[in-house]
Amino acid sequence: MVEAKWIDIGPVEQLPALGARTLPVQGGQEIAIFRTATGSIHALANKCPHKDGPLSQGMVHDTSVTCPLHNWRISLLTGEALGEDKGCVPVIPVKVDAGRIYIERVAALAGVA
Amino acid sequence: MNAPVTIDDKQEHASPHERERLVVIGNGMAGCRAVEEILSRDADRYAITIFGAEPRVNYDRIMLSPVLAGDKSFEEIIINDQSWYDDNGIELVSGDAVIAIKREAREVVSASGRVTPYDRLLIATGSDPFIIPVPGHKLSGVITFRDLDDVDKMLTAAETGGHAVVIGGGLLGLEAAHGLSLRGMKVTVLHLMPTLMERQLDEAAGFLLRSELERRGQTIITQADTAEIMGDSHVTGVKLKDGTEIDADLVVMAVGIKPSVNLAKTAELEVERGIVVDDDMVTSDPAILAVGECVQHRGACYGLVAPLWEMCRALADFMTSDPSGYVGSVTATKLKVSGINLFSAGDFSGGDDTEDIVMRDASRGVYKRVVVKGDRLIGAVLYGDTADGSWYFDLLKRQEDISDIREALIFGQAFASGGATLDPDSAVAALSLDAEICGCNGVTKGQVVACIDGGANDLDSVRAGCKASASCGSCTGLVESLLSISLGEDYGGARTVTPMCQCTSFTHEDVRRNILEKELKSIPQVMQELHWTTPDGCASCRPALNYYLLCAWPTEHEEDPQSRFVNERMHANIQKDGTYSVVPRMWGGITTPNELRAIADAADKYEARLVKVTGGQRLDIFGIKKEDLPSIWADLNAAGMVSGHAYGKALRTVKTCVGSEWCRFGTQDSTGLGIKAEQMTWGSWMPHKFKIAVSGCPRNCAEASIKDLGIICVDSGYELSVGGNGGIHLRGTDFLCKAETEEAALEYIAAFVQLYREEARYLDRTAPWVERVGMDYIKGRIVEDEPGRKALQERFLFAQSVHQKDPWAERVAGAESHLHKHIAEIRPFAILEPA
Numbered sequence: 001m002v003e004a005k006w007i008d009i010g011p012v013e014q015l016p017a018l019g020a021r022t023l024p025v026q027g028g029q030e031i032a033i034f035r036t037a038t039g040s041i042h043a044l045a046n047k048c049p050h051k052d053g054p055l056s057q058g059m060v061h062d063t064s065v066t067c068p069l070h071n072w073r074i075s076l077l078t079g080e081a082l083g084e085d086k087g088c089v090p091v092i093p094v095k096v097d098a099g100r101i102y103i104e105r106v107a108a109l110a111g112v113a
Numbered sequence: 114m115n116a117p118v119t120i121d122d123k124q125e126h127a128s129p130h131e132r133e134r135l136v137v138i139g140n141g142m143a144g145c146r147a148v149e150e151i152l153s154r155d156a157d158r159y160a161i162t163i164f165g166a167e168p169r170v171n172y173d174r175i176m177l178s179p180v181l182a183g184d185k186s187f188e189e190i191i192i193n194d195q196s197w198y199d200d201n202g203i204e205l206v207s208g209d210a211v212i213a214i215k216r217e218a219r220e221v222v223s224a225s226g227r228v229t230p231y232d233r234l235l236i237a238t239g240s241d242p243f244i245i246p247v248p249g250h251k252l253s254g255v256i257t258f259r260d261l262d263d264v265d266k267m268l269t270a271a272e273t274g275g276h277a278v279v280i281g282g283g284l285l286g287l288e289a290a291h292g293l294s295l296r297g298m299k300v301t302v303l304h305l306m307p308t309l310m311e312r313q314l315d316e317a318a319g320f321l322l323r324s325e326l327e328r329r330g331q332t333i334i335t336q337a338d339t340a341e342i343m344g345d346s347h348v349t350g351v352k353l354k355d356g357t358e359i360d361a362d363l364v365v366m367a368v369g370i371k372p373s374v375n376l377a378k379t380a381e382l383e384v385e386r387g388i389v390v391d392d393d394m395v396t397s398d399p400a401i402l403a404v405g406e407c408v409q410h411r412g413a414c415y416g417l418v419a420p421l422w423e424m425c426r427a428l429a430d431f432m433t434s435d436p437s438g439y440v441g442s443v444t445a446t447k448l449k450v451s452g453i454n455l456f457s458a459g460d461f462s463g464g465d466d467t468e469d470i471v472m473r474d475a476s477r478g479v480y481k482r483v484v485v486k487g488d489r490l491i492g493a494v495l496y497g498d499t500a501d502g503s504w505y506f507d508l509l510k511r512q513e514d515i516s517d518i519r520e521a522l523i524f525g526q527a528f529a530s531g532g533a534t535l536d537p538d539s540a541v542a543a544l545s546l547d548a549e550i551c552g553c554n555g556v557t558k559g560q561v562v563a564c565i566d567g568g569a570n571d572l573d574s575v576r577a578g579c580k581a582s583a584s585c586g587s588c589t590g591l592v593e594s595l596l597s598i599s600l601g602e603d604y605g606g607a608r609t610v611t612p613m614c615q616c617t618s619f620t621h622e623d624v625r626r627n628i629l630e631k632e633l634k635s636i637p638q639v640m641q642e643l644h645w646t647t648p649d650g651c652a653s654c655r656p657a658l659n660y661y662l663l664c665a666w667p668t669e670h671e672e673d674p675q676s677r678f679v680n681e682r683m684h685a686n687i688q689k690d691g692t693y694s695v696v697p698r699m700w701g702g703i704t705t706p707n708e709l710r711a712i713a714d715a716a717d718k719y720e721a722r723l724v725k726v727t728g729g730q731r732l733d734i735f736g737i738k739k740e741d742l743p744s745i746w747a748d749l750n751a752a753g754m755v756s757g758h759a760y761g762k763a764l765r766t767v768k769t770c771v772g773s774e775w776c777r778f779g780t781q782d783s784t785g786l787g788i789k790a791e792q793m794t795w796g797s798w799m800p801h802k803f804k805i806a807v808s809g810c811p812r813n814c815a816e817a818s819i820k821d822l823g824i825i826c827v828d829s830g831y832e833l834s835v836g837g838n839g840g841i842h843l844r845g846t847d848f849l850c851k852a853e854t855e856e857a858a859l860e861y862i863a864a865f866v867q868l869y870r871e872e873a874r875y876l877d878r879t880a881p882w883v884e885r886v887g888m889d890y891i892k893g894r895i896v897e898d899e900p901g902r903k904a905l906q907e908r909f910l911f912a913q914s915v916h917q918k919d920p921w922a923e924r925v926a927g928a929e930s931h932l933h934k935h936i937a938e939i940r941p942f943a944i945l946e947p948a
Contacts (some may be wrong), residue, residue: 009937013338017307017316018649018675021936033936035651038461039311054691057679057739061654063465066652066680068687073652075465082465096384098371101936108939 006095006102009033012041015101020056022046022066023103028112031092032056033101036063041101042076043094043108049074049087095105136221137231138211138376139237140165142174143405143421145193147235150429158433158568161203162229164221168208169418170194174260175418178285178449181264181292196538214380216398233400233432236377236388239369251341255364258289264603265367271296278302278351280339282309286367286449287326291450293365294331301359302326303351305368308420313446313457315637315648317473318480319497320637325453325478325800334359353757370416371408387414392438393431394424403429410441415930417444445506447499451894459492459509460484461648467491469525480641480740481523482648487518501525520777541594550595551588556581561592564931565599572596589618602679614653616645621657621874626664636662636673637839660762663700663798664870667912674929680780681761683932684920685742693742694735696759697749698795700728701807711752719745729766731757744935746921755919758795762876764803764866767791768816772826781826783809786855790824790862796917797866797909800873800882805862818846821879823863824858831858835865835891844880847888850896854864864895864902867909 015021015035021029023031030057032046035104040063046056053069073082079091093104121620122382135151137144148161148557154728165171198205198888206223213222220230242257244250256266267289270277279290280902282304288738294300302309308319309326323333338354342364351359374389383389383397394402394410403426409705427439445458467486473479479497483490483505491513496864504526508515538792546559546564556579564579575592576582582592612618619627633639636658640650650658655676663670680686687695697712712732716724722736737745746756759765769789770776772783787807794805806817808875817823819839823846825832830853834846849865852858868891873882877881895902924933 007939009642009939013305014931014936016675016931017311021931021934023936024938026940028878028939031939037308037316037555039306051689052691053689054687057687057691059678060675061649061651062469062647062654066595069689077465080465099369103939 005105007105007108009101009103012039012096012099012101015041018060020058020060022054022056023108025108028109029090031103031108032065033103034060034065034096036060036076040106041094043092043103044074044076044079044106045090045092047089048072049081049089050085055089119239128255132158134230135159135161135233135235136231136383137161137163137235137237138214138221139163139239139405139407140171140205140207141237141239141405142171142192143239143407143417143425143587144235144237145171146422147237147404147425147428148201149193149301150425151432154429154433154435154439156201161201162207162231163198163203164209164211164223164229165205165207166210167262169261170198170205170207171885172261172345173285175449177258177261177264178288178292180261181267181289182295183292186262187365197328200426203347211376211772214376214401216380216401219400226294231400232239233402235397235428236401236403236407237405237626238373238376241373242366243369243371244366245339245368247339247341248637249344250366252342252344252348252364253346254344254348254362255342255366257369258285258365259370267293268296271298273362274298276301276360277363277365278359278361279365279367280351281365281367281369282306282333282335283311283312283367283369284446285370286365288324288449289365289367290326290331292361294329298363299332301332301334301361302357303339304333304335305355307335309333309335310448313494314455314496315461315482315484315494317471317641317645317648318455318457318494320635321478321480321496321641322448322453322455328872339601346350349376370406372409374407377403380476385409392440393436394428394439395431395614395813397717402428402432409803410439413441415442417446435709443506443510445502445661447502454495454497454499456499456505457493458502458506458540459490461492469646469648471646471648472523473641475642475644483523485515485519485522488514488519489513490522503914541591542598550591551581558595558809561595562599565596569602570596570603613657614651615649616640616650616654617643619643620785625661625665625871628661634666635670635671636676658876660798660800663916664912667915674932681762681897682741684746684756684760684924685737685739686760688735690736692736692738694733694759695737695742695745696727696733696757697754698757698791699731699754700791701767701784703733703784703788708752708754709751715745718748727759727766730768731759731766733759739933743924743930747925750922751920752926755795756921761798762801763796763798764791764794764805766804767794768804768806768820770807770809770814772807776809778812779809779826780828781809781831783807783815783824783826786824786826786831786858787815789855789859793863793910793913794866796919797870797913799866799870800875801878803866803869803879819843820846821869822846822862824862833858833861833865836879836888838878838880840878842880847883849888860902860906861895863909864905865891865914867905868894870909870912871905 018037020032020034030046034042046054048067050072053067055065057068058065064073066073072085079089079103083086092107095102171193173190173192179185209225211221220228222228242259256263274842277293277298277300279286279302282302288742290300290302308316309322340354341352343350348361348364350361351653356500374384374388377388378384388403388407390403390408390668394404396403405421422444424439430437445835448455461484467816470483472481477753482494484492490508548558550558552555560579561581569575570576613621639658659673674682685695716734719737719741722818723735725733727733767787769784769787773779804820805822806815806820808815808817808824817825822833832851835849835850837846838844
């Protein structure tokens with residue numbers, strides 16, 4: 001049994017390797033779910049700290065994603081901008097269990113009234 | 114395995130009835146190892162009963178693969194034979210599974226109805242194979258790979274030959290495939306993920322493994338999603354979700370395992386993914402312990418054997434009153450397939466604060482990657498040469514400070530233990546004169562040095578003089594070291610060419626040349642053969658490689674959507690608010706009332722916030738959501754319009770004026786030629802965006818003189834000029850040639866586009882490319898060399914026969930539909946709606 005702390009958002013196969021998909025939160029901030037080449041799953045708010053670009057549409061390489069708007073590189077692990085750029089986007093804890101992705105409820109719902 | 118027992122000890126525990134009763138559920142590796150560990154600490158403390166579901170003694174389950182492959186017999190993999198149970202006074206109840214635990218009464222009930230009381234209960238039920246619940250999964254001939262019965266079934270099936278399909282390209286699946294293949298079956302492996310063994314291997318190593326298995330005659334299909342297992346009573350084949358059907362006389366499901374927790378769950382012990390245990394392997398009931406693949410410790414479940422030994426030690430320490438605590442395991446994997454050397458350990462997912470050290474030796478088929486964090490090694494993947502696997506694993510487990518040997522770490526233990534900090538120059542200086550520097554051309558260090566002594570003072574002159582580094586280029590670093598050693602301060606330094614990106618020392622031109630010469634056909638293959646220093650490239654080289662490959666091998670190239678920039682992946686232009694703009698193609702800038710109506714309807718229906726005429730004479734519909742893209746395309750397709758590729762590194766638009774049909778100054782049918790040019794060229798991928806314009810007279814209303822290719826009509830024909838740009842650096846076109854007929858003009862256009870596609874660097878517009886190579890060169894190839902021009906045109910038209918497809922129609926038909934859908938949606942309180 002998985003505790004109610006986590007929300008099941010579907011099987012891992014729904015995410016292409018080196019790709020991402022979106023998870024809208026009604027009344028809250030849309031989340032981007034990423035998958036790296038090694039299969040690890042990460043979640044960030046789907047908003048670049050620079051100019052709100054949709055990070056889910058960026059290119060994933062190693063453990064970072066390059067924002068599609070202005071090529072800022074954001075760490076999937078810490079949410080921080082890499083290189084010269086400064087800024088940070090919220091990281092939402094996720095885990096994979098028996099082939100399904102779970103997202104932490106409290107963090108996912110942050111900001112929902 | 115027994116600790117020496119003194120007479121006194123025996124007397125303390127006088128009769129079995131006074132001992133604590135330990136009941137073990139599970140006669141597998143974990144249960145028996147736990148008992149061995151307990152016996153070795155205190156042989157007389159417990160009266161032990163072991164229940165096993167299989168009707169046989171304890172054997173080494175991980176050696177089932179060698180049994181299948183014929184390398185071992187069952188007798189050779191027995192760990193404990195009957196005499197072990199007898200000698201240690203253990204009661205073995207085999208072939209009678211425990212079906213219930215009564216915690217209140219402290220007893221277990223078996224399938225035969227036998228009730229056995231316990232003081233301590235140890236659950237070691239291991240794991241169950243995961244079965245994909247597709248239609249047909251219960252047919253005869255569909256089996257798993259978990260125990261000796263499964264192996265027997267596979268051996269029986271293999272006697273008659275035929276086709277075997279193994280579902281699952283992980284460790285277990287590949288070992289099953291290898292065994293069946295050796296036993297004479299024709300084997301196909303289906304794997305859901307893009308790379309084999311993706312949990313243990315990175316993309317590069319997975320690619321090498323796949324190539325080797327294919328070379329051995331197995332068929333490997335990745336991204337294969339099984340839809341159905343076909344057959345009436347016995348399996349006849351497997352059908353994939355994409356419609357592919359594969360014949361099968363035997364299907365082995367090896368997609369993974371799940372902790373076997375039903376018994377514990379029914380007894381209401383705390384169970385998440387596995388049975389939750391603390392560091393002493395105690396479950397939520399203090400009288401019940403659990404060990405092995407069925408447990409979940411600190412959030413982790415293990416499916417490998419090494420953690421099991423560590424758990425059993427901690428368990429035995431606790432059960433003999435000397436608790437030590439289990440802290441979790443770092444695991445390493447080796448594939449038991451003869452002739453394939455593969456090792457992986459630790460965490461190789463990388464990260465901001467980690468550094469990858471990659472070494473590739475293409476000629477020996479070796480790939481090594483170690484991941485370093487701070488002064489510690491945290492992960493390693495080795496393919497082809499795994500001799501140092503245990504050394505890396507040891508460094509990793511002991512968390513040893515590797516700062517002193519960091520430079521030499523990737524070369525392995527023998528080298529790193531030499532101790533000296535590695536200066537590449539001194540390592541090269543230490544090489545003997547007959548050491549080979551350039552493998553491609555067989556050039557020794559002595560020959561390179563002689564060439565330098567003979568006057569060569571830079572890389573290019575060495576390449577010209579003795580051919581070292583003149584082929585694949587991977588020895589460039591060595592040659593530069595020799596230049597620097599031999600010339601000292603006279604050496605002008607490494608050449609100033611710019612590599613493609615930080616992942617490689619090769620230039621764009623080097624990479625393209627190698628792709629053709631070595632017939633490299635996939636991104637991982639390029640990275641391996643050209644010694645890429647990162648595991649999966651970066652946002653700069655991946656799109657370039659994808660382009661170079663599709664340009665070199667139009668029919669064989671497999672598109673990699675993850676190596677496309679967002680606009681080309683989504684076939685629309687992303688805007689600053691994350692919505693997209695959509696531009697349908699209008700041939701030569703001509704439209705019709707019907708098309709305009711369809712565009713107006715679409716703008717209304719999808720609530721476009723703006724419709725704008727673009728600089729290239731097209732209509733751009735702004736503010737479309739990614740979820741709506743396939744439907745707006747469907748609507749536009751229905752009105753006969755296709756993608757305008759306004760988002761691509763591709764032909765954008767052909768801008769025209771009305772020409773001789775309407776204009777009183779027009780000299781030729783500029784609109785007609787523009788439409789023909791656009792119909793020939795649309796859909797072609799290029800190094801960067803490409804714009805064409807055709808003006809009907811020298812007044813040049815279509816602004817042809819600032820396009821990548823401009824045509825100005827004159828009374829006697831068509832004047833073609835190239836390399837213009839109206840961007841940041843305004844550049845007028847350079848005159849290329851004059852064509853007398855439309856047909857000749859189209860031939861020049863095709864040839865020029867193909868030369869640009871084949872020779873410009875990715876992300877070069879025509880302007881900087883023309884400036885770099887010079888108009889003389891371009892005229893030489895396009896104007897003066899007629900057979901060359903015709904060959905270029907032919908290659909272009911051939912590539913177009915493959916690439917000229919409307920990507921919108923493909924998406925409307927369902928291709929890549931996941932790109933346009935959310936994975937799920939969270940609605941607070943109502944919670945979840947899967948997409």
